[in-house]
Amino acid sequence: MSEQIHHLLAALTDAWNAGDAAAYADLFTEDADYVTFFGHHSEGRRAIEEGHRALFEGPLRGSRLASPASGEGGAKIRPLGPGVALVVVTGGSALAGGAPDPSRDSIMTLTAVSDGGRWRFASFHNTRISAP
Numbered sequence: 452m453s454e455q456i457h458h459l460l461a462a463l464t465d466a467w468n469a470g471d472a473a474a475y476a477d478l479f480t481e482d483a484d485y486v487t488f489f490g491h492h493s494e495g496r497r498a499i500e501e502g503h504r505a506l507f508e509g510p511l512r513g514s515r516l517a518s519p520a521s522g523e524g525g526a527k528i529r530p531l532g533p534g535v536a537l538v539v540v541t542g543g544s545a546l547a548g549g550a551p552d553p554s555r556d557s558i559m560t561l562t563a564v565s566d567g568g569r570w571r572f573a574s575f576h577n578t579r580i581s582a583p
Contacts, residue, residue: 452536453528455570456563460526460540463572467516470507476500479572480564486576488557513547534565538572541580556580 459478466475476499479485485493485502493499526540538561545551562574 452530456528456536456538457526459563459570459572460538464516464542467514470512472500472504472507475503479575480566483572484574486574488577488579511546515545515547517543517551528563531562536563537561538563554579 463475463478466478476496479496479499481496482494483496483499485499487493491502493502526538529537529539531537539558540561541556541558543551543553543556545555557577557579559578560574560576561572563570564573566573
């Protein structure tokens with residue numbers, strides 16, 4: 452399970468870095484819930500794809516993610532039952548042509564599920580890391 456989820460996290464980063472909204476959304480279940488750091492809630496793979504297409508063609512064109520699996524402490528993967536795991540991971544990003552910006556560092560909580568023999572994310576919640 453752990454190896455498949457690490458591959459899923461790497462695929463998430465690769466799709467983002469390629470600016471490929473369809474490939475990014477395909478890593479989520481059909482009915483996935485996706486909550487951004489500012490509280491926007493997308494419901495379903497189609498909404499995730501549409502939202503990311505607008506981002507990749509607009510304000511986040513050329514942005515880059517650091518691999519979440521290599522974030523501080525790596526990915527914490529906790530099985531919750533057969534074919535279901537909680538994933539907590541940190542990651543950072545850089546806008547096009549820029550250096551990684553620590554103010555953009557986030558912690559993400561995801562639910563990974565085995566979906567017909569393939570692992571996908573059923574939920575994603577992103578929160579900016581900041582001092583209390």
